[in-house]
Amino acid sequence: MDRLFNCISLMSISVDLSLIVGEIKKLADSLKNKDGYVYFQISRGNDLVRSHFYYDDIEAERFGYAMPCKYQSSPMDAMLCEDIRWGKCNIKSTSLLGNVLVMNEAKDKGCGEVVMHRNGILTEAGASNVFYLNRDGMVRTSALSE
Incomplete structure (x- = not known):
């Protein structure tokens, strides 16, 4: 979470961090203690005008999912x-x-x-x-x- 929050800060994205923590925790809880992973992505949001300038009034977009999977360790090149x-x-x-x-x-x-x-x-x-x-x-x- 520290790395995610550091990246959000470095990119100057304005978002409620407690909301992010809650969303990620909810996704992780949906795995019900099974093996898997959580993917979560945050972007600056959708601006009506394509521009390289960004403004504080844009709401950050959040997307995430939890995916159950079995991890197997095997050698690879x-x-x-x-x-x-x-x-x-x-x-x-x-x-x-x-x-x-x-x-x-x-x-x-x-x-x-x-x-x-x-x-x-x-x-x-x-x-x-x-x-x-x-x-x-x-x-x-x-x-x-x-």
Whole structure:
């Protein structure tokens, strides 16, 4: 939730955070303690005029769902590639073109995932987060900041 709220703040989206917490909790509760995941997305909202300027009177759009699923862990090949996404990957957004392009390149090479790096530092995978051990044996993952 901290990452979501941080992203909302970085994008200057005005929304009642307690409302968001309630909606996500309701979705999670709908899984009834079964395995699954919650997807939740917030956008600035719908403006009547297409413009790159945004205004505070637009109501944020919220969309989410809960999906039951069984998680199975099995090995898969992964491709390593340069992170071609935009420079603010700490802001989770629906700008997925970079992920889609490299995931399909990985698929064409027989891989089920791609691990991206920038300047020699692992950033993220195409469809998942990356946790790794650094040279000092510490577990690392992508930073919430730039």
